[in-house]
Amino acid sequence: MENPADTTFDIHPIIKKRWSPRAFQSTPIQKETVQRLLEAARWAPSSFNEQPWRFMVGFKGDDTWQKIHDTMVEFNQQWAGNAPVLIMAIGNKISSKGKTNAVYQYDVGQSMAYLTFQATEEGLATHQMGGFSKEKAIELFGLPEDHEPIALIAIGRQDKPGALSPDFEKMEKSPRVRKPFDELVFAGKFGQPLK
Numbered sequence: 001m002e003n004p005a006d007t008t009f010d011i012h013p014i015i016k017k018r019w020s021p022r023a024f025q026s027t028p029i030q031k032e033t034v035q036r037l038l039e040a041a042r043w044a045p046s047s048f049n050e051q052p053w054r055f056m057v058g059f060k061g062d063d064t065w066q067k068i069h070d071t072m073v074e075f076n077q078q079w080a081g082n083a084p085v086l087i088m089a090i091g092n093k094i095s096s097k098g099k100t101n102a103v104y105q106y107d108v109g110q111s112m113a114y115l116t117f118q119a120t121e122e123g124l125a126t127h128q129m130g131g132f133s134k135e136k137a138i139e140l141f142g143l144p145e146d147h148e149p150i151a152l153i154a155i156g157r158q159d160k161p162g163a164l165s166p167d168f169e170k171m172e173k174s175p176r177v178r179k180p181f182d183e184l185v186f187a188g189k190f191g192q193p194l195k
């Protein structure tokens with residue numbers, strides 16, 4: 001199932017195509033493929049080139065996959081269990097100068113965006129998650145105090161919506177929506193649409 005963005009202006013086909021399905025085939029994904037996705041993430045820009053992103057990478061059947069899955073809220077565990085790859089994105093809160101990095105979350109998010117575009121290009125589906133226990137993640141992976149788990153992402157080949165339970169299938173088939181362009185893009189004064 002495809003679910004392209006209904007855009008107001010033309011955009012790059014990869015951005016139009018990317019979406020967040022919940023139906024994943026359990027077909028394994030090659031380690032080299034996942035390494036390419038993380039290479040894309042590694043080449044994201046970041047403030048002062050601090051590259052505050054770190055990644056825990058789990059392949060279904062291994063200990064890291066299981067731990068990442070264990071941190072998820074039940075809602076996410078219900079659909080993400082088939083995904084052959086689970087990754088936890090982690091942010092280093094402290095800059096190389098020893099100060100708080102005010103934009104580490106922004107930078108980690110940007111690296112994840114790069115990862116999703118590379119995955120889409122490779123024909124893979126991605127679904128990011130904020131619904132997980134950071135405390136559990138810190139404990140299970142022994143994260144240092146100056147690092148924070150930011151988000152999870154499920155990666156794999158997409159399955160048919162019918163592979164999901166009826167409630168999830170309904171969500172999968174519902175239209176993708178965005179706020180109107182003019183509610184978001186301003187010039188002159190905040191709230192005044194760019195015309």
Ligand SMILES: Cc1cc2nc3c(=O)[nH]c(=O)nc-3n(C[C@H](O)[C@H](O)[C@H](O)COP(=O)(O)O)c2cc1C
Pocket residue numbers: 018019020021076127128129130131132151176
């Ligand atoms: C940081 C972040 C956290 C998210 N958390 C969850 C989550 O916990 N569970 C879930 O099912 N989807 C989650 N999503 C997916 C969003 O709901 C989804 O990206 C959004 O509805 C837009 O849909 P699209 O990605 O198909 O364009 C999350 C996405 C992001 C970027």
